[in-house]
Amino acid sequence: MDEEKRKIPYPAIVMGLGIILILTIIVSFFLGRFPISPGELFQILFSQIFPIEQTWTVQMEKILFNVRLPRILLACLIGCSLAAAGAAYQGIFQNPMAAPDILGATSGAAFGAALAILNDGNNLAITLSAFAFSLLTVTVVYLISKKAKGKKVLGLVLCGIMVSSLFTAGTSYLKLVADPNDQLQAITYWLMGSLSGATQKTVLMAFIPMAIGLIPLFLLRWRINVLTLGDEEARTMGINPARLRFIIIMCASLVTAASVSVSGMIGWVRLVIPHLARMLVGNNYKHLMPATMLFGAVFMLLVDNISRNLLQTEIPIGILTAFIGAPFFVYLITRKEEAF
Amino acid sequence: MSIVISNLCFSYGERLVLDNINVTAEKGKLLSVVGPNGVGKSTMFYCILGILNNYKGMIEIEGRDIRGLDIREMAKLIAYVPQNHYPSFNFSVFDMVLMGTSIQVSSVSIPGKAQMNLVYSALERLGISHLKNRSYTRISGGERQLVLIARALVQQTKVLILDEPTANLDFGNQVRVLTQIKSLAKEGYTIIQSTHNPDQTFMFSDHILAMLNGKVLADGVPSDVLTEELINRLYVVDVNVQSLFRDRVRVCVPKSVINDKR
Numbered sequence: 340m341d342e343e344k345r346k347i348p349y350p351a352i353v354m355g356l357g358i359i360l361i362l363t364i365i366v367s368f369f370l371g372r373f374p375i376s377p378g379e380l381f382q383i384l385f386s387q388i389f390p391i392e393q394t395w396t397v398q399m400e401k402i403l404f405n406v407r408l409p410r411i412l413l414a415c416l417i418g419c420s421l422a423a424a425g426a427a428y429q430g431i432f433q434n435p436m437a438a439p440d441i442l443g444a445t446s447g448a449a450f451g452a453a454l455a456i457l458n459d460g461n462n463l464a465i466t467l468s469a470f471a472f473s474l475l476t477v478t479v480v481y482l483i484s485k486k487a488k489g490k491k492v493l494g495l496v497l498c499g500i501m502v503s504s505l506f507t508a509g510t511s512y513l514k515l516v517a518d519p520n521d522q523l524q525a526i527t528y529w530l531m532g533s534l535s536g537a538t539q540k541t542v543l544m545a546f547i548p549m550a551i552g553l554i555p556l557f558l559l560r561w562r563i564n565v566l567t568l569g570d571e572e573a574r575t576m577g578i579n580p581a582r583l584r585f586i587i588i589m590c591a592s593l594v595t596a597a598s599v600s601v602s603g604m605i606g607w608v609r610l611v612i613p614h615l616a617r618m619l620v621g622n623n624y625k626h627l628m629p630a631t632m633l634f635g636a637v638f639m640l641l642v643d644n645i646s647r648n649l650l651q652t653e654i655p656i657g658i659l660t661a662f663i664g665a666p667f668f669v670y671l672i673t674r675k676e677e678a679f
Numbered sequence: 680m681s682i683v684i685s686n687l688c689f690s691y692g693e694r695l696v697l698d699n700i701n702v703t704a705e706k707g708k709l710l711s712v713v714g715p716n717g718v719g720k721s722t723m724f725y726c727i728l729g730i731l732n733n734y735k736g737m738i739e740i741e742g743r744d745i746r747g748l749d750i751r752e753m754a755k756l757i758a759y760v761p762q763n764h765y766p767s768f769n770f771s772v773f774d775m776v777l778m779g780t781s782i783q784v785s786s787v788s789i790p791g792k793a794q795m796n797l798v799y800s801a802l803e804r805l806g807i808s809h810l811k812n813r814s815y816t817r818i819s820g821g822e823r824q825l826v827l828i829a830r831a832l833v834q835q836t837k838v839l840i841l842d843e844p845t846a847n848l849d850f851g852n853q854v855r856v857l858t859q860i861k862s863l864a865k866e867g868y869t870i871i872q873s874t875h876n877p878d879q880t881f882m883f884s885d886h887i888l889a890m891l892n893g894k895v896l897a898d899g900v901p902s903d904v905l906t907e908e909l910i911n912r913l914y915v916v917d918v919n920v921q922s923l924f925r926d927r928v929r930v931c932v933p934k935s936v937i938n939d940k941r
Binding site (some may be wrong): 429434555559561566568574575577578582621622 | 753757759761767769778782784786787788899
């Protein structure tokens with residue numbers, strides 16, 4: 340986006356996104372098959388702090404705290420994480436099309452999840468296995484790329500594609516040998532992505548690694564600007580490109596692994612949201628990172644609301660994000676104006 | 680004596696790219712490195728900048744042997760102005776120049792008032808304050824080059840290295856950029872640039888280093904060393920060097936052109 344055309348100042352944009360996020364969260368509490376009125380919602384919420392006479396049913400309170408609240412929080416956390424990871428990857432690879440998939444974070448997670456499902460693991464086992472394989476894949480890619488000759492960034496990307504395709508083939512093999520009556524369905528459904536498994540426990544489990552990854556991404560955000568200029572220039576300005584890239588890859592991969600391990604494959608958010616945020620606030624990561632994080636949370640929450648309320652059965656969120664993401668991608672590559 | 684290079688040798692594998700280079704760049708002088716493409720100019724720059732460090736010989740900047748200095752220490756000694764380019768992501772001119780302050784802020788913080796003031800004064804120094812909110816990719820090549828110079832200035836080093844600062848610029852921009860570079864040298868900066876244009880060297884440089892096949896062919900004041908014979912050896916073109924305005928300026932004209940006009 341051209342710097343000159345932007346009229347809305349950055350603080351207003353971030354505040355606007357924050358307000359939209361809060362409103363979306365409030366609205367999301369009311370959406371669902373079980374109707375809860377605004378009065379009841381606030382009574383239930385306040386009853387946690389002040390003693391209020393109970394006029395609502397226990398079922399209502401359970402739905403609110405055990406179903407809707409975790410799901411809303413998880414959607415926000417995942418949207419924020421995936422979008423932030425996407426923006427970080429685009430910067431450190433100097434490529435507007437880069438996404439965390441490049442280093443195999445998602446294909447590794449898919450393999451890990453499929454492996455756990457094949458071994459009749461419970462939800463916790465599936466999540467842990469997806470998380471572990473996701474990080475394992477990225478680590479393998481990173482270590483192999485260190486041996487690669489020539490340009491470092493290109494070496495990383497090529498290693499990522501290779502290792503990724505290996506794990507994708509592995510997942511296909513696991514699907515082949517899976518029991519078609521239940522396991523294959525479970526794997527396929529997992530790959531489509533969904534937040535329906537959200538519980539208080541999954542939220543907490545995802546939150547810790549996400550916080551560990553998101554905080555450094557946020558703090559280091561201004562430095563990412565310098566890395567987008569390329570290694571040599573960054574070096575002459577006093578920044579160690581290899582070290583900074585390593586830290587950012589680890590943080591972005593950590594939050595990606597945490598996200599996909601609880602939600603399955605949710606594509607596009609990490610490509611689409613950073614670009615929408617770029618259009619709003621420009622490419623300076625000082626502004627881009629906070630805007631991307633907020634935007635990602637809003638987007639994911641909105642899409643998840645559609646996913647769980649549009650039809651009688653839930654639409655996997657991975658399908659919905661692709662439906663929105665693919666046309667946007669086409670728009671990006673065909674628009675006349677210089678996009679990046 | 681701001682940069683002293685002694686017995687510098689560098690090879691990519693078996694191929695010797697720099698063969699025993701000795702040169703001294705003095706404070707307040709503009710040193711132009713000339714020579715055909717692929718002669719080792721960029722390799723030499725990368726050695727001086729500390730990007731390549733498996734060289735033989737010694738490079739001293741402001742009295743310090745740079746071998747073994749870490750990236751931050753190097754960036755405090757010397758700033759680099761790359762050829763004007765299109766980055767992957769577009770930034771405003773202000774944000775682009777601000778990046779030069781990286782060493783002044785800790786890794787987890789963001790430049791503040793002091794750094795922003797440096798940016799304002801660098802933009803003003805180069806006469807491009809009016810561009811500060813413009814988009815870096817939407818300004819002219821000459822303006823982009825000045826922006827990159829401003830970025831090097833906010834790094835607050837006394838030594839600058841410029842890689843063909845006038846490449847791909849139109850005539851007016853070439854003159855404007857070189858005039859600024861020259862005046863920075865007069866202010867006390869030590870500047871090394873690479874260039875391909877002998878006329879420019881006559882007009883702006885205080886000192887030239889002519890390189891061919893990784894060796895130093897000539898080193899001295901342009902009017903002394905940049906002779907018809909040297910230009911012929913460097914670029915394999917027969918030229919006639921003419922003196923103008925009582926030898927305040929020299930120009931270099933290919934002989935084939937003179938013969939054609941007869």
